[in-house]
Amino acid sequence: MDAIEVVRQLETRMQARDWDGVAELVSPDAVIEWPRTGERFSGTSYVAMNRGYPDGWSIRVREIVGGDDRVASDLEVTQEGVDGVFVATGFWTVRDGRVVAAREYWSGPTLDEAPAWRTPYQLGDDGP
Known part of the structure; x- marks a missing residue:
């Protein structure tokens, strides 16, 4: 499986709550970082944390791009x-069919809001 397919399968298995399948794709000693919150997980703890995350979420893959052993993903999660x-943007390193490192940046309705002072600079339906 190439690196893009590994990450695609990772997201597919996460959506299916196939945690054993997710564990097959993530090296136990991988390092997964969430810089926004300052969290770091080993591959094993990343799988366990996602397994323990409260249910009720759904992943939609918007795009996965890359090559060789580096992949970027763009997700929407409700x-x-x-x-x-x-939304989550992830940068994944894959070797021998498994994730060995990743950095995911998360944003969303309960995570941050645009400050009012930037409103005049945002694109509207008719441009800035």
Whole structure:
């Protein structure tokens, strides 16, 4: 399986809550970072944390691009009881069919909001 397919399968298995299948794709000693919150997980703890995450979420893969052993992913995630969509951009390193490192940046309705002072600079339906 090439690196893009590994990450695609990772997201497919996460959506299916196939945690044993996810563990097959993530090296136990991988390092997965979430810089926004300052969290770091080993591959084993990343799988366990996702397994323990409260249910009610759904992943939609918008895009996965890359080559060789480096892949970038763009996801939308909805969560029951939360208005809006979370987005995640991930940068994955894959070797021998397994994730060995990743950095994911998360944003969403309960994570951050654009400050009012930037409103005049945003694109509207008719441009800035």
